[in-house]
Amino acid sequence: MSATNAKSAQPMVKAEAVHKSFGLAHILKGIDLEVAPREVFCLIGPSGSGKSTFLRCINHLEKINSGRLWVDGELVGYRQRGDRLYELKDREVAAKRRDIGMVFQRFNLFPHMTALENVMEAPVQVKRESKAVARERAAKLLDRVGLADKAEHYPAQLSGGQQQRVAIARALAMEPKLMLFDEPTSALDPELVGDVLDVMRGLAEDGMTMVVVTHEMGFAREVGDALVFMDDGVVVESGHPRDVLTNPRHDRTKAFLSKVL
Amino acid sequence: MTENFEKEPVDTPATGSPEAEVPATPATADTAPTSAAPAVAAAPAAAPYEPIRAIPVRHYGRWISAVIVVALLAALAYGFSQGDIIWGTVGDKLFDKTIVQGAWHTILISVCAMLMGVVLGLVLAVMRLSNNPVTSSVAWLYIWFFRGTPVYVQLLMWFNLSLIFPVINLMPLYKNNTVAIMTPFVAALLGLGLNEGAYMAEIVRAGIQSVDLGQTEAAHALGMTGSRTMRRIVMPQAMRLIVPPTGNEFINMLKTSSLVSVVQYTELLRAASNIGSDTTAIMEMYFVACIWYLAITSVFSVGQYYMERYYARGSQRSLPPTPWQKVRANLTTVRRPKVA
Numbered sequence: 001m002s003a004t005n006a007k008s009a010q011p012m013v014k015a016e017a018v019h020k021s022f023g024l025a026h027i028l029k030g031i032d033l034e035v036a037p038r039e040v041f042c043l044i045g046p047s048g049s050g051k052s053t054f055l056r057c058i059n060h061l062e063k064i065n066s067g068r069l070w071v072d073g074e075l076v077g078y079r080q081r082g083d084r085l086y087e088l089k090d091r092e093v094a095a096k097r098r099d100i101g102m103v104f105q106r107f108n109l110f111p112h113m114t115a116l117e118n119v120m121e122a123p124v125q126v127k128r129e130s131k132a133v134a135r136e137r138a139a140k141l142l143d144r145v146g147l148a149d150k151a152e153h154y155p156a157q158l159s160g161g162q163q164q165r166v167a168i169a170r171a172l173a174m175e176p177k178l179m180l181f182d183e184p185t186s187a188l189d190p191e192l193v194g195d196v197l198d199v200m201r202g203l204a205e206d207g208m209t210m211v212v213v214t215h216e217m218g219f220a221r222e223v224g225d226a227l228v229f230m231d232d233g234v235v236v237e238s239g240h241p242r243d244v245l246t247n248p249r250h251d252r253t254k255a256f257l258s259k260v261l
Numbered sequence: 262m263t264e265n266f267e268k269e270p271v272d273t274p275a276t277g278s279p280e281a282e283v284p285a286t287p288a289t290a291d292t293a294p295t296s297a298a299p300a301v302a303a304a305p306a307a308a309p310y311e312p313i314r315a316i317p318v319r320h321y322g323r324w325i326s327a328v329i330v331v332a333l334l335a336a337l338a339y340g341f342s343q344g345d346i347i348w349g350t351v352g353d354k355l356f357d358k359t360i361v362q363g364a365w366h367t368i369l370i371s372v373c374a375m376l377m378g379v380v381l382g383l384v385l386a387v388m389r390l391s392n393n394p395v396t397s398s399v400a401w402l403y404i405w406f407f408r409g410t411p412v413y414v415q416l417l418m419w420f421n422l423s424l425i426f427p428v429i430n431l432m433p434l435y436k437n438n439t440v441a442i443m444t445p446f447v448a449a450l451l452g453l454g455l456n457e458g459a460y461m462a463e464i465v466r467a468g469i470q471s472v473d474l475g476q477t478e479a480a481h482a483l484g485m486t487g488s489r490t491m492r493r494i495v496m497p498q499a500m501r502l503i504v505p506p507t508g509n510e511f512i513n514m515l516k517t518s519s520l521v522s523v524v525q526y527t528e529l530l531r532a533a534s535n536i537g538s539d540t541t542a543i544m545e546m547y548f549v550a551c552i553w554y555l556a557i558t559s560v561f562s563v564g565q566y567y568m569e570r571y572y573a574r575g576s577q578r579s580l581p582p583t584p585w586q587k588v589r590a591n592l593t594t595v596r597r598p599k600v601a
Contacts, residue, residue: 059482091486098484108479112497112574122483125493154574167479174483 010073012037012178012209013058018067020053027053029233030067035211035226040204042220042241043213045230046256051213052105054230055180058211059100060093071100072177098126101171105183107163109155115142115166116151119173127174134173141169145199161192165199172203179203181212217261221245229253350545354536355552363532364553370449370521370528371514377454378514379507382461387491389466400462407459413520416452419443420524449521449528457514464506468499500572508565512558519550529553 013035020028027050035041043051056062057069060077069076077093078085088096109118119138123129142148145165147158155163164184171179181200185193197219204210204223214220220227224241229250237250245261248254354360388400407415423439430436472495480490522531530550537546570583 061478061481094481094484094486096484097482100482102479102482104475104479104482106475108473108475110476110479110494110498112572121493122485125489126484170483 010037011035011070012039012072013041013211014068014070015054016068018054018057018069019065020050020057020062021065027233028057028064031230031233031235033228033235033238035209037209038207039225040210040212040223042224042227043211043230044215044217044220044227044256045236048232049230050233051230052182055182055211055213058178058180059097059102061102071096094126098122098174099177101174101176101179103164103167103171103179103181103184105186107155107160107167107187109163109167109170111155114152114154115147115158115169118155118166119170122170123173138169138173141172142166144172144202145169146195159192160188161195164188164196168196168199168203177209179208179210181210181214183213183215185214185216215260217245217257229256231256346548347542347545350540350542351548351552354542354546354549357536357549359532359536360529360549360553363527363529364557366527366532367515367518367529367553368557370446370453370526371511371518373450374453374457374518375511375514377450378457378461378510381455381458382463382465385458385462386465386469389462390469404459404462407456408463412452412456412517413523415456416448416521416524419451420445420448422448445521445524445526448524449518449526452524453514453518453521457510460510461507464503464510465499468501468503469495471502472498497572501569504565504569504572508562508568511565512561515558515561516554 011034013033015031015033018028018031019026029050031050031054043055045051053062057064058071058076063077074096075085076096077088079088079092080086109115110121113121116135116138119141120131120134123134123137124131139148139151142151145168147162147165147169150158150162150166155166158166164187168184184200185196188196193216197216200210200212200219201223212220212224220241226238227241227244228238229236229244229248229252231252237244237248237253244253245257248257385400385403388396389404391397420443422443426439428436429439429442469491476494476498477490480494481487485493518528519530521528522534527535533546533550534543537543540546567583
């Protein structure tokens, strides 16, 4: 690769020996991984394996205890000067999160705002966009996730699948360079999962870098570019989804896949 | 409440799916609340049906209790009619200048003290919830003191502050005799407002803590700072829980304000009893005061209802109609025969 390409070849997310504990519970025990730009990176594993915790570390909703974590070449949560690390201020952390969209298992839409207002909120409040501009773009985003006619509905008036699609539109409104999905379909009825996955598939086709914690093996196989199987706080196996899912090498992976596939 | 609300959308995906959207159930349910439900359930087989004809259960117990209650009320009314009450005085003095001014003072001191209480409550609640151990313990101490002592005693202490601090001296800013500052109004305001702050702090804290943590996380993930998250996301949702008890607090405040007559502030009760002792129509003047208190609290209760309705938006599929909307709906709906 030429020198000019070095910048774009920089990983979007890079983790080096990341540890995380909650009190005495050691959740992440040295995670190393890299997510390339435009890649759909799937994290699978049994519950309690630390995949959601790792995802939350990426946008600093959780503080890591040891190791290093970079997003787009910049250290998460700290600034390095010489050998010293300086903790970032609240406002600086918030500024970095603007570029990272996150979608939650339980949607977490703002219930006191309509779907449109949910999508407009961050651009207006955080990016100081004018309401007219934000509204227009929010309407387009809602249209993109197939909910143009639900703009004036409150979250309580929407089904789970619709709420999750609004949540995706809300995250996209900040024009992030990275999207984090924390089991986005786990709280949905089976018949509603497809709509949400379709939206995610569309995003992947548009070249969005995505880190997806999921139990949808079908989605991982079809859309994923890379897959990591985590168990008990470590990366057990990684590779291309088709390889890992069809030819797991590790016994632990085999045991897990035999239960979920 | 929040939990219930969070679950609802997940449980009812069927109503949101495109196929199920065709029947406009809410509209029919609105116009015919009693008889529409079975009709909707039987919608696919829209065959005409024979309504059940049966002799309804006779509720003898209800009749007996109604008779007893009415009899007791009649006895009470008779008792009052025999009392030595000059009703004319009640009517004459109801809009007496002193009384009206007293009522105005009651409203003024209540609103001012309540505003002070709400602002203090917000500050104290945020202090109480902060990670800083100093601010949170100071807030705790404040609440402990002002909730733990009677407001009557607090009023007296403010009023008599000059006994221990004859001069108030804020070195570079201000200096004056305490007696000059501590007018009846100021003493009343401090007594009621500071006390209210302690109660409001607990109400606000409960409201803030009721908001799901996922809301804060979602706001943070979008790049909002802590204070903006509090202002835009947490507080508006907390308001739904804060407004109803705050309304109660205010109505309590309107009544508790009668205590400030002890610091010589001429509010409604003091105005009424002043006239009462001048004219010997003591009880009559208390009646006048009661009528005014009832009128004022009733008006503010209506205001509270509309405020609660505003902050409930988004928490229910559709807001309940206001009483006025109900009246209009009833006027326009054709009366339908009751099916027994």
